Amino acid sequence: MRRRSFFRVAGATVAASTLVLAGCGDDPKIEPTDTGTVISIGDGENGLLNYVYLLEQLEATFYQKIVDAKPAFLSAAELTAITDLRDHEVIHREFFKQLLGGNAIGTFEFNFSTLTLTTRTGVLEAARLLEDLGVAAYNGAAKLITTKNTLVLLGKIASVEARHAAFIHDLLGIDPFADVVAATGADAGLGPALTPAQVITAAAPFFLPYTIDVSGLPLA
Amino acid sequence: MNILKLLADLAAVDSDSFERISGRRVVLASLGQNGRRAVAAAVPLALSGVLTKAYGRRSSTVLDAFSLALTLEYLESDFYTQALASGLVFPGTTKTVIQAIAKHEQDHVTFLQRTLRESSVEVPQKPKFDFTGSKNATQPALFADVFSNFSTFLKVAQLLEDTGVRAYKGQVENLMTDNDLLEAALRIHAVEARHAAHIRGMRRALGANVRYWVSPLDEDITTAPTAPVYADENAVKQAIVTTTDIILFPLDTATGVVTTTKEKAEQSIREAFDEPMTETVARRIASLFIYA
Known part of the structure; x- marks a missing residue:
């Protein structure tokens, strides 16, 4: 039995009332605008791995684009560091590709037309968006993983993404922790965790004209 | 049934x-x-x-993981509290960042204490810490000027934060039965990694040969007692366990991974994965600074 259906049975009281309260307006399922361009990320553990594989493809492609452009507004030292980030993300991407083997989704091309890549701030803000999103994505995905070894491997990568994010925050010269560590409340001191649906929604412009369907992934 | x-x-x-x-x-x-x-x-x-x-009672494995985490958070929290109360001079804007980190560590202590209390587990008392490593002046100090020399302070901070990242990572498999606590631990883990990176950034700004991530190129700041902090951290291959076999990443035949030279690729692979640490090693490191 998949975890999703287990959740539906054992957590029925909570789940049922949530559904009633949420009504029809909060359906997490992605509604395709054009059925021809929807790409399903799959289901189960392989779906989750393809989801993080997609995110690593996104990061690697982004940094490759910056490295190729060699923009003059980045210093030589900064470009060297960005190249290091590119290398780390390429390694993560290839790692998941190998882990998935024959189950891996294809290689994506990404749409960066919503980003401003002609200024230093634009490039670094884009990097911040991707890194912070990546950290929150790993935080939210781990509990959906059912295989111990896979969970440990994701943890090994998650903290490196957080280190990247911290580096980019420093390059931008901004508050290191604004928006990435809760300051008050029951989860004060904790970083954000986002569900696959939330992450894919936040990254949706980068996939256009495609829409990524994550409705097959486990929810708990 | x-x-x-x-x-x-x-x-x-x-x-x-x-x-x-x-x-x-x-x-x-x-x-x-x-x-x-x-x-x-x-x-x-x-x-x-x-x-x-x-069946909601949390397993002892899960709660043991949180008890270890609490010990490490006590350690970090007390470290920054003592530093901020000492005469240590914080250059530039570093004091604001250290204050923010200190607040996070206290928040982690509060969170872990609350979780243990709600699970009716006795909350471990905060030990007494001596961050010079002299065990309250009963043995030679490891870091005699930890609260009078900003550079030493940052070295100890880096050792503690990188230990925290590895220790949480080592516990995630023990939290698999409890999704709430697993997610909470990972959310703290990511914050610890940000702390470690920013501390490394402060050292780099002062001229130290160190990166925001753990790299084989980093200058070695350990001595024999602190060597376990980075022991086995630089794996050049990752094991992928399938249902039938163990294969290694990267395969010797993998070409897509190598973006420059083989040497540079190996360096990047070592950097691209942070390795976990066992509870035993984490407690051994913490014990360097605990005297009662």
Whole structure:
């Protein structure tokens, strides 16, 4: 039995009332605008791995684009560091590709037309968006993983993404922790965790004209 | 599982756990995988709330992981509190960042204490710490000027934060039965990694040969007692365990990974994965600074 259906049975009281309260307006399922361009990320553990594989493809492609452009507004030292980030993300991407083997989704091309890549701030803000999103994505995905070894491997990568994010925050010269560590409340001191649906929604412009369907992934 | 047998089992459950546990989780950890399947298949929906409460008691493995985490958070929290109360001079804007980190560590202590208390586990007392490593002046200090030399302070901070990242990572597999606590631990883990990176950034700004991530190129700041902080951190291959076999990443035949030279690729692979640390090693490192 998949975890999703287990959740539906054992957590029925909570789940049922949530559904009633949420009504029809909060359906997490992605509604395709054009059925021809929807790409399903799959289901189960392989779906989750393809989801993080997609995110690593996104990061690697982004940094490759910056490295190729060699923009003059980045210093030589900064470009060297960005190249290091590119290398780390390429390694993560290839790692998941190998882990998935024959189950891996294809290689994506990404749409960066919503980003401003002609200024230093634009490039670094884009990097911040991707890194912070990546950290929150790993935080939210781990509990959906059912295989111990896979969970440990994701943890090994998650903290490196957080280190990247911290580096980019420093390059931008901004508050290191604004928006990435809760300051008050029951989860004060904790970083954000986002569900696959939330992450894919936040990254949706980068996939256009495609829409990524994550409705097959486990929810708990 | 026979439904009557299940009800009999429920009646035998420690009765005060019904009242004591108020979490939202669906653990059923004590049943094991097959038991969970059987329960899920056999139990009417109306019973699920009772089941959740009855089996909601957190396993000792899960709570042991949080007790270790609390020890490390006590350590970090006290470290920054002592530093901020000392005469240490914080250059530039570093004091603001250190104050923010200190607040996070205190928040982590509060979170872990609350979780243990809600699970009716005795909350470990905060030990007494000596961050010079002299065990309250009973042996030679490891870091005599930790609170009078900003550079030394940052080195100790880096050692503690990188240890924290590795220690949380080492515990995630023990938290797999409890999704709430697993997610919380990972959310703290990511914050610790940000701390470690920013501390490394401060050292780099002062001219140290160090990166925001753990790199084989970093200058070595350990001595024999602190060597375990980075021991086994620089794995050049990652094991991928499939159902049938163990294969290694990267394969020797992999070409897509190498973006420059083989040497540079190996360096990047070592950097691209942070390695976990066992509880034993984490406690050994913490004990360098605990004297009572």
